[in-house]
Amino acid sequence: xxxxxxxxxxxxxxxxxxxxxxxxxxxxxxxxxxxxxxxxxxxxxxxxxxxxxxxxxxxxxxxxxxxxxxxxxxxxxxxxxxxxxxxxxxxxxxxxxxxxxxxxxxxxxxxxxxxxxxxxxxxxxxxxxxxxxxxxxxxxxxxxxxxxxxxxxxxxxxxxxxxxxxxxxxxxxxxxxxxxxxxxxxxxxxxxxxxxxxxxxxxxxxxxxxxxxxxxxxxxxxxxxxxxxxxxxxxxxxxxxxxxxxxxxxxxxxxxxxxxxxxxx
Amino acid sequence: xxxxxxxxxxxxxxxxxxxxxxxxxxxxxxxxxxxxxxxxxxxxxxxxxxxxxxxxxxxxxxxxxxxxxxxxxxxxxxxxxxxxxxxxxxxxxxxxxxxxxxxxxxxxxxxxxxxxxxxxxxxxxxxxxxxxxxxxxxxxxxxxxxxxxxxxxxxxxxxxxxxxxxxxxxxxxxxxxxxxxxxxxxxxxxxxxxxxxxxxxxxxxxxxxxxxxxxxxxxxxxxxxxxxxxxxxxxxxxxxxxxxxxxxxxxxxxxxxxx
Numbered sequence: 329x330x331x332x333x334x335x336x337x338x339x340x341x342x343x344x345x346x347x348x349x350x351x352x353x354x355x356x357x358x359x360x361x362x363x364x365x366x367x368x369x370x371x372x373x374x375x376x377x378x379x380x381x382x383x384x385x386x387x388x389x390x391x392x393x394x395x396x397x398x399x400x401x402x403x404x405x406x407x408x409x410x411x412x413x414x415x416x417x418x419x420x421x422x423x424x425x426x427x428x429x430x431x432x433x434x435x436x437x438x439x440x441x442x443x444x445x446x447x448x449x450x451x452x453x454x455x456x457x458x459x460x461x462x463x464x465x466x467x468x469x470x471x472x473x474x475x476x477x478x479x480x481x482x483x484x485x486x487x488x489x490x491x492x493x494x495x496x497x498x499x500x501x502x503x504x505x506x507x508x509x510x511x512x513x514x515x516x517x518x519x520x521x522x523x524x525x526x527x528x529x530x531x532x533x534x535x536x537x538x539x540x541x542x543x544x545x546x547x548x549x550x551x552x553x554x555x556x557x558x559x560x561x562x563x564x565x566x567x568x569x570x571x572x573x574x575x576x577x578x579x580x581x582x583x584x585x586x587x588x589x590x591x592x593x
Numbered sequence: 594x595x596x597x598x599x600x601x602x603x604x605x606x607x608x609x610x611x612x613x614x615x616x617x618x619x620x621x622x623x624x625x626x627x628x629x630x631x632x633x634x635x636x637x638x639x640x641x642x643x644x645x646x647x648x649x650x651x652x653x654x655x656x657x658x659x660x661x662x663x664x665x666x667x668x669x670x671x672x673x674x675x676x677x678x679x680x681x682x683x684x685x686x687x688x689x690x691x692x693x694x695x696x697x698x699x700x701x702x703x704x705x706x707x708x709x710x711x712x713x714x715x716x717x718x719x720x721x722x723x724x725x726x727x728x729x730x731x732x733x734x735x736x737x738x739x740x741x742x743x744x745x746x747x748x749x750x751x752x753x754x755x756x757x758x759x760x761x762x763x764x765x766x767x768x769x770x771x772x773x774x775x776x777x778x779x780x781x782x783x784x785x786x787x788x789x790x791x792x793x794x795x796x797x798x799x800x801x802x803x804x805x806x807x808x809x810x811x812x813x814x815x816x817x818x819x820x821x822x823x824x825x826x827x828x829x830x831x832x833x834x835x836x837x838x839x840x841x842x843x844x845x846x847x848x849x850x851x852x
Contacts (some may be wrong), residue, residue: 336629338753339603353834363756364778364785381667382850401647417760417789422667422686452597458781464731464757467668489603489754491629493705493728497681517630524725 330483331355332531333504336518338489340510340560341538343367345428347452348571349506350581351437353589355482356453362442362469362499363488369447369454378457378472380441380465381421385414389433396425396434402464404583417462446477450570458554469500491521496529504532504589510539516549523553534557539563553589558585594768594794594850595745600786601772602779603753605800606835608670608829611750613839617847622747626734626762628723636711636718639802644721645702646729646737647685647773649678656697662689668830681728705729713765717744731761732753738762745852752830755782761791768850770824772798775805779812794822796849798842800835803828825850838847 335342343366346357351569359367383404388413392525397412404418405425426434442465444457455470455477472512477484479501487495491507499505507522509515519535522533526533533555537544550557559581572582601607632638649662656676663671666689672680680703690698695770705727711718719741721733741747751762761767769790773779787795791816794852797816816823825842827835846852 336605357750361655361755363754363759364777364782366776370778383658399687399691401684417764420667420686422684422688424686427688427691439624462760462785463758466756467684471669487754489752490730491725491726492723492730492757493681493757494730495754496726497728500681514630521725523630528726 329481330501330503331477331589332485332487332505333508334487334491334495334498334499334505334522335489335508336491336521337509337512341508342486342489343509344569344571345506345536346484349585350452351572352483353482354534355484356455356480357484357486358473359456359477359486360470361486361488362457362459362466365456367449367454367486368456368458369445372445372447372489374446376444376476377440378444378469379438380440380463380468381423381436382416382439382441382463383414383419383421383423383497384435384437385412386433386435387411389431391431391474392491393430395428395430399424399428410420410465418464418507420464434459439463441465444471444473444476445470452487462540466494467497474501489588491518491525496525504534505529505535506536508536508538511537511541511544515544515546518551519546519549523550523555527554534558534585536585556588558588594852596692596742596747596749597693597765597768597770597850597852598749598763599770599772600751600759600763601798602774602776602782604730605772605774605798606839607751607770607772609832609835610772610778610798610839610843612851613746613750613836613843614676615716617843618852621852622717622719622741622744624737624747624749626749626751628721628730628732628733628794632709632711632720634703635713636720638711638712639711640710642708643704644706644708644729644733645704646732647700648683649685649689649698650685650701651678651814652697655695657695658758659694660775661692661694662698663831665689690814705731706733708733710739710740717741719747722790731758752779755785757825758783760789763793766790766793768794770796770798770846772800774799774801775808775812775814776797777808779808780815783819783821787821795821796846797821798824799826801829802826822849
């Protein structure tokens with residue numbers, strides 16, 4: 329089963345959970361937070377550069393007609409006084425400007441935009457990607473990662489932080505989604521939103537509440553929004569890294585998670 | 594300092610700092626770049642405006658099925674099978690519209706969010722509410738900044754999402770308060786923020802200190818070698834303690850930023 333791991337806020341335990349799930353399910357983790365990856369293999373086995381097309385503007389050929397400026401949806405080209413300003417970091421490399429430029433003043437060039445890596449950390453297989461240049465080509469890096477290292481039948485896809493389309497776009501292959509969260513004053517609203525998302529996508533959703541100090545009563549909220557409440561992971565003082573070791577009492581929790589994910593298929 | 598952004602690693606207390614600064618300056622304009630949840634209670638909504646993104650729409654009556662659009666889509670957003678356009682992949686560039694020999698594609702505007710202008714006491718507060726699961730966070734942060742700029746100076750609170758969103762969130766800002774914790778990710782983030790906002794004054798707050806000495810030493814060295822100012826350094830503490838500690842940091846910040 330391919331599991332997508334999401335969280336509305338950062339720092340609630342997506343990385344820790346993805347590692348624990350990887351161990352429990354003998355599945356690799358795909359780190360899709362390519363803007364600032366948290367998971368990166370300690371031992372790199374394969375590494376590859378990701379190339380992406382970006383526009384290059386040749387000032388000497390430009391006659392300042394301004395057609396490209398009007399057409400660019402990304403604000404990568406602007407007319408400033410007597411010159412066209414090419415704002416490289418905003419270019420998505422679509423090439424529309426190249427198509428419409430009557431003077432052929434724009435070309436597309438391949439640039440190194442990111443890197444992808446495969447390796448292991450504490451026996452866990454990790455596939456991760458990283459954006460290298462100041463470009464918006466997150467999607468290119470994620471696509472390349474999945475193309476170069478095709479998803480096996482079991483995998484954990486770790487999305488970037490947020491419950492927006494940008495975070496969801498890397499989870500297309502997911503067969504179930506897990507929301508990781510922590511107790512906070514808007515927990516019920518968060519669960520409601522996650523419920524709407526999973527329903528919209530037609531996927532099963534599971535909620536895990538991490539770092540719980542006092543019991544949270546959200547099981548009925550989860551049920552109301554068609555979600556499975558896996559339960560809570562207690563606050564573990566001084567905890568770092570390996571959740572399975574730090575929380576040996578968690579067996580029943582993990583059994584519940586496993587049964588739900590495997591029983592559903 | 595007209596445009597000020599607060600960015601950083603998660604669990605660093607950046608939103609508590611944002612609130613601490615706002616408490617000291619009841620008229621300072623604020624903007625929040627978290628778009629998923631509804632507007633908090635306590636904010637009085639003045640205006641809501643639809644926010645739209647360009648998306649290609651296909652007229653199947655005219656489409657000859659030549660699949661030129663599918664083959665030339667730079668983002669692989671068009672499915673081979675039925676030329677269905679996946680809106681989670683489409684960037685709305687319009688190349689397919691331009692290339693289509695039959696003019697079967699057109700860019701339409703699809704609403705993905707609501708831009709919200711609110712009031713909190715005397716303060717203007719700019720927010721947005723994204724439709725569940727919709728794309729558009731980079732464009733939205735750009736849009737709320739454009740609105741907040743009219744009421745500048747403003748303070749923008751950013752989530753810990755560091756994809757291309759960050760590019761749109763920091764472009765052209767005058768000052769960035771960057772919250773770092775002793776984690777490996779602090780190094781690439783510091784580098785990326787200096788790169789994305791080259792003209793901005795950068796102030797760093799080190800939070801959760803005293804938890805990883807090796808990283809902390811290296812991080813401080815990196816910060817000073819880049820000539821970046823440290824606004825505050827705080828040990829790992831509870832939310833309540835952090836609120837107290839930010840009183841002082843916020844005052845220092847307001848004096849430095851001349852707000």
